[in-house]
Amino acid sequence: MVAGLLLGGFYAAVSLGVSLIFGLLDIANIAQPAFVILGSYAAYVMNRSFGLDAILTGLLFTPVFYVLGAVVYRLYYESFERRGEESLRGLVFFFGVLFIIEVSLSLKYGVDYRLVEAAYIGKSIDLGGVGIAFRLLVPCLVGLAMTLALHLFLSRTFYGRAVMAVSQDRLALRLMGADPVRIKTIAFGVGIAAASLAGALLITIAPVVPSTDRDYIGRMFAITVLGGMGSIAGTLVAAVILGVAESLMSTFFGPSWSLAVSFGILLVALAVRPAGLLGR
């Protein structure tokens, strides 16, 4: 149960990118999990070659991932968004990106599980009779910090507020003197940068293989939809709900059913949303 709560904090970190890019910008970036895994592998390589702490790598690589995100968005914009053909082809584009990233990692690093080592992994602290592994606690705390940071970014900074505006009213944005495309580029970049750190957290919690990204597709989108598209606070709440639900499921039915939980929550969340073509 406690593990579920901690997992929730981590899941929030992982889902922030989707919450931002899909929830606010309405871009169906299904490649997000692949970027997270890319972050995991970056952390692995740095850890293995230089002994760098995973989370530190995650932080260091955020600018790199930001640029990567900006480039990907520009490509997407030029090829699809500008021509008004986002739907079918944009989706296929992102799937292609997901695929290419995953397979490239397979080619380079094979399909063995990779993990990182850090001083705190394997240790735990005792809080009120419950043993909490640092392996889970640290990512959860970092995840919470990320969530708070993103929330502050969106509500307090100029660019953050511009992103909120772009999700609601492009005209208002123009009147603010900002270029919607530039704002979206920044937001997309931030979303991918978040993946860098999230990936580092992921590999801290558990070993990864290139196909691990697919486990997270359902989770990320379930959390984003359940939390209310684009609400950062909602993302956190939904993430915790999912984390707890998964651990309960895992305790009673075994770990392999945890993915069914996120899928089930995704379907339920979709069913409960207002229906209709114009509904959002």
Place this chain on the structure above:
Amino acid sequence: MARSTRTLLVGLAVVGAGILLAALRVNPYVYFAGYVILQYVVIATAWNILGGYAGYVNFGTPAFFALGAYTAVFLIQSTRAPLPVLILAGGLVSGLLGLGIGYLTLRLRGVFFSIATLALSIVLQTMIINWEYVGGSRGLSVIRPSGPPFGSYVTFLFAVMVLLSVVAVTVARFIERSWVGRGLAALRDNEEAAECMGVPTLRLKLFATTVSGVLLGVAGAPFPYYVTFVEPTSAFNLDYAVNALAMPMIGGTTSWVGPVIGAVLLGTAQQLATVTISSEMNLFIVGVVLVAFVVLAPEGIVGLVRRVRGR
């Protein structure tokens, strides 16, 4: 009417050619590879009925394919049912899956359907892994029935797949040219306008999803007999997901011709390549080609040909 009769004759001719090829008992590799390519003709055609005609992207092709395969495994284990029954059952079950997923998500924007299908494969794979009766994660050996026509069971399966691909393409062509196809095209072009012009969009979408699911299940049903050892990793292989997208996208999504061209071209290329490059490299190349086509030539080969001919 003349046109329908002609189509029927062409279809029968192709099936006849396939049977002839099977009877000739050429190099067995032809049948092994031919089966895979024809399987992809069915898969690509099935995908395109929903993806190309209606504009709804299914990323979960492995789920539907594997469900057809595992339905067959279940029936083989429990009743030793003959191949035609396996095929019908596989189609039925996958069709129901399509209907179910469609019913849950098609009232919403298309992207939610796609996301649901993306998550679907993993979930279904997890469930199959936990189901010992069909082999679980270890897999299951399946014994082919004895005394197959043409001497070898693989050759027989090849002939069966010729028939199935003709059926699939005929179904796709029929839909494309009917009022259903026109309605699907309208909803693909602009769903809101289509609905307001009297097109029952939800019903047509459910129809397309179900037919697509049926054909994918049909493609998967003979799979256990083809591989003889069925395990989740191969049945749910990512190959199916990316090829089901790439083949129609490369060939062209607006007509039945595109998936066939894409499947034959890409399928043959992959069969030739498996001996020279690793399967991951193969997937990587397919991924790159897919992205290249979707960015640069979204109308596929059919579209390019049309443009060259000056339409």
Place this chain on the structure above:
Amino acid sequence: MAPALLEVDGLTKRFGGFTALNGVSLDVTPGERFGLIGPNGSGKTTLINCVSGALPADGGRIRFEGRDITAVPAHRRTRLGIVRSFQIPKPFTSMTVAQNLAIPLEYAAGARSDGADVAAEAMEILRTIGLESKAHTRPAGLTQIEMRKLELARAMAAKPKLLISDEAMAGLSSAEIDDILAILFRLNERGITIIMIEHIMRAVMRFSERIVVLDAGERIAEGTPDAIVRNPVVEKAYLGE
């Protein structure tokens, strides 16, 4: 007085915390030329979306030819005879102009039998509206006014009893506006009831027999064009925004 063709009764629609329509009621009599005006954001398009079925209402009822259609899906309403055109044209881009008309002819008007009949009817409609030379062109090759005409032609192909024209004239030149207006008058002469939503006042005033004015989701005035023009409440709504 003839029974109403369309009755909107206490229609309410909310988007999150924002109330777009607040208990709006109106009646349209058969064969009428009905104008619907109001400042930007007053809820006109939302009202039309609810009447056509594109949006589900949060409250109130809609009756067409005496029958409650509040729960009827949009495509069925089109078949019953409620047809709308779109403010921003939404043509079927992969089809020719004639094929665009074939869709409502086949689906809404029930002419599903013979391919040749549909094609001939489509050409007939295009002739009426002046688009027959573009019958085999894709929408990408049309000018702005031709697109608007295509919207109307498509609506005509659905054989409407009630046609809702949503700002069909925005951004057009004076001559083009007269062109569209003439088409709408002709349709009305054939017995089609028309609801016109417009910002171009001279068009609405010339066309409408009766006008309803919306502001901030509520009905604030109703009457003949002359009465509306002189109505101080209406003036305040337009000037005070």
